[in-house]
Amino acid sequence: MTTTPDLPVVVIGAGPAGLAAAAHLVGRGIEPLVLEAGPSAATAVRDWSHVRLFSPWGELTDPAAEKLLAPTGWARPAADLCPTGGDWAEQYLQPLADVLGDKVRYGTTVTGVSRLGRDRVVDADRDQQPFTIRLTRTDGTDGTDGTDGTDGTDERILARAVIDASGTWSTPAPIGADGLPALGERTASARISYRTPDLKDPVVRARYAGRRTAVIGSGASAFTALATLADLARSEPGTHSVWIVRRGISGSTFGGGSADQLPARGELGLAAKAAVDDGYADAVTGFRTEAVEPTGDHRLTLVGEDGRRLDPVDEIIVLTGLRPDLSFLSELRLALDERLQAPVDLAPLIDPNQHSCGTVPPHGHRELSHPEQGVYLVGMKSYGRAPTFLAMTGYEQVRSVAAAIAGDTEGADRVELALPETGVCGGAGLFDDPAAGQADGEGCCAPAPALVRTGTGVPVPVAAAQDAASGGCCGS
Template identity: 60%
Template sequence: MNEAPVVVVGAGPVGLAAAAELLERGVEPLVLERGEQAGAAVAEWGHVRLFSRWAEVVAPAALRVLEDGLLEDGVLEAGGWHRPDDDAYPTGAQWVADHLRPLAAALGHRVRFGAEVTGVARRGRDRVVDAGRDTEPLTVHVRTTGGEERITARAVIDASGTWRTPNPLGGDGLPALGEGDAAERITRHLPDLREAAVRARYAGRHVVVAGSGHSALTALIMFDELAAEHPDTRVTWLLRRGEVGDAFGGGAADQLPARGELGERAEAAVKAGRIAVEAGFRTDTVERDVHDRLTLATVDGRRVAGVDEVVALTGFRPDLSWLSELRLELDTTLQAPVRLAPLIDPNVHSCGTVYPHGAAELAHPEPDVYLAGMKSYGRAPTFLAMTGYEQVRSIAAELAGDTEAARRVELTLPETGVCGGAGLSDGQAGGPAGDEQVADSTDSTDPADSAGAGQAGGCCGAPAETATPAASSPAAPTSAAR
């Protein structure tokens, strides 16, 4: 089994960083990406600017691979990659073009595109069978345009993110009654208002934004600016939580200045009365009226009527279906590894208060199987890209037999802020913002990384439309509207 590769699912920021870490330790990786390019999920929120600097969204091992120009069949020559300005704030598109694609190119044949992972199991053993389980390798079931195949793996790192599995608008975790019938009026990611057709869709309309993370705050700012140009535009903000509370984050106290500015600008728009706020609103039904407009209603009879468009930025959840034959030990609430869950509980933690963690917290009863990146956080929106980079550094050390390095902490997180959303669009007034949850979404499956292979991941996770500091979509990735 030691001669088989470590299969990494997802060619997003965290998945590619995992491959770089493994290579440095002499362990052969094989990255499988469902999309046709690295960072496929991040590319979908390419118009959003991260609230983390370049220095904070490039993994150390990835940087060494790029600067060395490395690897025998990679397309990069030594000196063929130019390092971005550490202090600049990239957009999702720049993150892909100037980091993720060059990194995948440098890794060469170790990254396969158009390869969708449909299942992982022990060879010849379903999850019920004990006999021989400890001696059989993992098999990864893959679907490509050429058909199906199975790949033998010594270990599997699932960095596929959550980008493809957004949470529904419904307040009970399931789609609201009528939500499916109104799907063409509900957008689940940050729209790119620079595009004329998209701008026309929302200008002069009643727009509802649902969610309380950075993606939602970004949307509020975007639509507030749109309303300044088109005064007939109305914006209503729905929060499931009973009051706005700390949804605006740490402001000037945030150690990520761009993230703090994001909250301040959204708060100013709300306080000025330009955005109507409906707190404690848990959508139960979505109805159409005689004018073909929507009415959102709660179980207790509260209603928001005359709605033209809904932007539901209510977070993401992991797709665990193709891991069903593995013995995973997941928290019953967050769907995160049980030893990790208490460290990331969003009722207690923000991105900066999550203790750095690695292989020990991410291990499962199934040996040599790890969830990493945004997917490892389950439904918690507190993920940062830099957190994912630390995860895979530790996992690579563990797989290489360096237990001491695996348990060592090599990360300090910025404090303050409420995590889980996206940044401002490229070119918007006010500068960068956003979180990298997106970066770990899975397309290859979220940004992140969430994007299966390349799903996006984010600062405190992604909306898949934002970025994080030294390590967060978005990529993905939006936080649950609590």
């Protein structure tokens, strides 16, 4: 650890984990500085403000944060209610940021983190040097005016430790089954969305009403999109979805249903199943996208690795998971798992092939540590590409990390969280599950390609279908 206790601990990201980290630091008498790229707290959460969480309020607030909020008269909403992202931001996260006051800086993008005077190669006195954080201030524009949204001002600040809680929302996974953008994906970007549609927005509603939309993915976000578009189809004739999955459909595909200990998640899976059974969506299984090709009538055709060509669609919604942005950490010595891009000691505990969100054991500073002492990835970002994250897990992470930074090893090592067993984990309490199906006995190889006709669940041949490609993991 650095020998600069007078410097603040920099927290990157004013989302749930970042603000909770700041609350724990304040509770230990340590000065935090939270750097948020957006114009307000919980910018990423606000981006999906229309989506309802699986987790109820009782699992979405942090004890240290509640202690800071209590003098303001704040009271947590009913513990058993599941808020939307907007509710979470407005009723808890923004009030918490307001209490932290000038400890939170908005419009501040972190572009690099390193050691003062030391790149990642240099050993000499490395751990004795403070961290240096390079910033760029944003000017409040969204880039639609042709600018890049920055005012061109670079800044450097020093820190005694760094907690990266920047999440993964800004880096969604692409269409390509190989993890790369499908051929033509960038060219067709105007017709492709990587977010669950908010049909309360008239512009978004008009984009999908009366049109044929491909939904790619097999987790909670895809379920939400299927259910949402099915609701639209009930009032807008001609609206139809094509649900594309790389694996097959089994009894566990739609989650735990009424047996799920997160009832809201179980209900979501049942709503997605109803979209297929009621004829509002067709499910194409065993399809690994290789290319997106334009048609002569301004539509798009998805082409599989096996040569199959699906019927044209008007729009594509890609919900194949999220990834961490590690670019601004390139000068730090991080130990990351080669598959999940999560800390190496954490990766075996969160492997989606083995764990659901409820079977991930509580963990803290030791599992989150790196060869670079004093830097921690927490929250969604700590999970890399794994989808099994719960807010409660993030709060336990930052409690432990704050204790470690304060020198309270006993407190940092103590487990103060007991997670409920949540059964089939179709998501993270918040987000998508790109590896669903791999941990429940289905294996990771693509099934024979099939189009599942709505209302029957019976596979029927697809025109020009070829044998399924063998090997590889289904992913979504």
